[in-house]
Amino acid sequence: MAEIRLAIELAGLRLRNPTMNAAGVLGLTAGLLRRVYEEGAGAVVTKSLGLKPRMGHPNPTVVYVEAGLINAMGLPNPGVEYFLGELGRLKAEGIPVIASFFGETLEEFVEVASRLSEGGVDALELNCSCPNVEGVGLLGSDPGAVERVTEAVKGCVDVPLFVKLSPNVSDIAQVARAAEQGGADGLTAVNTLRAVAIDVETRRPILSNVTGGLSGPALKPVALRCVWEAAEEVEIPIIGCGGISNWRDAVEYLLCGASAIQVGTAVMSRGLGVFREIDEGLRRYLEANGFKEVSEIVGLAHKA
Ligand SMILES: Cc1cc2nc3c(=O)[nH]c(=O)nc-3n(C[C@H](O)[C@H](O)[C@H](O)COP(=O)(O)O)c2cc1C
Numbered sequence: 001m002a003e004i005r006l007a008i009e010l011a012g013l014r015l016r017n018p019t020m021n022a023a024g025v026l027g028l029t030a031g032l033l034r035r036v037y038e039e040g041a042g043a044v045v046t047k048s049l050g051l052k053p054r055m056g057h058p059n060p061t062v063v064y065v066e067a068g069l070i071n072a073m074g075l076p077n078p079g080v081e082y083f084l085g086e087l088g089r090l091k092a093e094g095i096p097v098i099a100s101f102f103g104e105t106l107e108e109f110v111e112v113a114s115r116l117s118e119g120g121v122d123a124l125e126l127n128c129s130c131p132n133v134e135g136v137g138l139l140g141s142d143p144g145a146v147e148r149v150t151e152a153v154k155g156c157v158d159v160p161l162f163v164k165l166s167p168n169v170s171d172i173a174q175v176a177r178a179a180e181q182g183g184a185d186g187l188t189a190v191n192t193l194r195a196v197a198i199d200v201e202t203r204r205p206i207l208s209n210v211t212g213g214l215s216g217p218a219l220k221p222v223a224l225r226c227v228w229e230a231a232e233e234v235e236i237p238i239i240g241c242g243g244i245s246n247w248r249d250a251v252e253y254l255l256c257g258a259s260a261i262q263v264g265t266a267v268m269s270r271g272l273g274v275f276r277e278i279d280e281g282l283r284r285y286l287e288a289n290g291f292k293e294v295s296e297i298v299g300l301a302h303k304a
Pocket residue numbers: 022023024025047048069071073075100127164190191192214215216217219241242243244262263264265266
């Protein structure tokens with residue numbers, strides 16, 4: 001097994017393997033993110049950070065459904081300044097950190113990204129699944145707005161910028177192209193799928209926000225389709241995300257065109273051991289099929 005290489009280069013980032021946690025499922029304290037790395041992830045991703053502390057929605061914010069969960073957290077976070085304090089501890093240990101961020105205006109996106117970039121994160125992940133930017137219902141559903149925000153952020157940071165796409169759009173390839181044209185170094189595909197859960201006893205929606213985002217295995221086929229369509233459209237690398245619970249799911253994403261993968265809901269349902277399990281399964285798969293490196297299988301399903 002010695003000659004199998006899990007290490008990858010992703011938009012200039014050198015990572016020991018292609019796995020990372022998905023934004024938001026483990027918060028952003030240095031202690032928890034360090035655990036993710038210790039348990040085998042190649043990089044760690046923060047919960048989405050905004051300019052100021054934000055409360056999020058009242059409970060209930062999470063409900064388990066068949067093969068997944070629906071959450072409507074409302075982007076609660078302690079603000080960018082808080083995380084810059086945590087970041088120093090992670091950087092002292094050489095852990096690659098990708099900071100997820102959002103803004104309520106274009107200026108806020110730029111300011112949060114600049115502070116994180118100056119603070120020393122290794123890369124940024126722009127969360128497109130947020131309302132009210134430039135009066136747009138959902139930023140990620142307007143290709144023009146995605147291009148403008150990407151371009152504005154890219155102009156003032158000097159670390160790789162990943163744009164995380166929303167699956168709640170009619171043409172994800174168009175949004176992927178807009179992000180690429182705006183100068184994104186890579187994409188993350190995808191965030192959660194809009195959903196509702198109803199309680200038959202109270203005869204009311206379960207979540208206080210009524211709608212939330214579906215994640216977990218139920219999301220996987222949709223997310224794979226999004227990765228497929230984005231991969232057909234753009235040259236920049238894609239981080240696949242949505243319902244990945246084991247090495248086989250990870251391999252499906254790589255074959256579909258993802259260069260790396262993120263695990264969210266499965267960390268909550270199966271624990272942090274999922275990273276090592278995926279790393280080991282991936283290594284066995286590559287060896288059993290005569291490959292030496294992860295990059296050799298990226299996008300193979302597209303080749304005739
Ligand atoms: C509780 C929870 C909180 C999340 N918070 C964020 C967030 O802060 N920023 C973000 O971009 N995505 C957030 N997500 C979406 C995940 O990063 C991921 O895109 C989605 O859950 C699909 O992956 P999964 O099926 O592996 O969970 C959150 C998901 C969950 C379940």
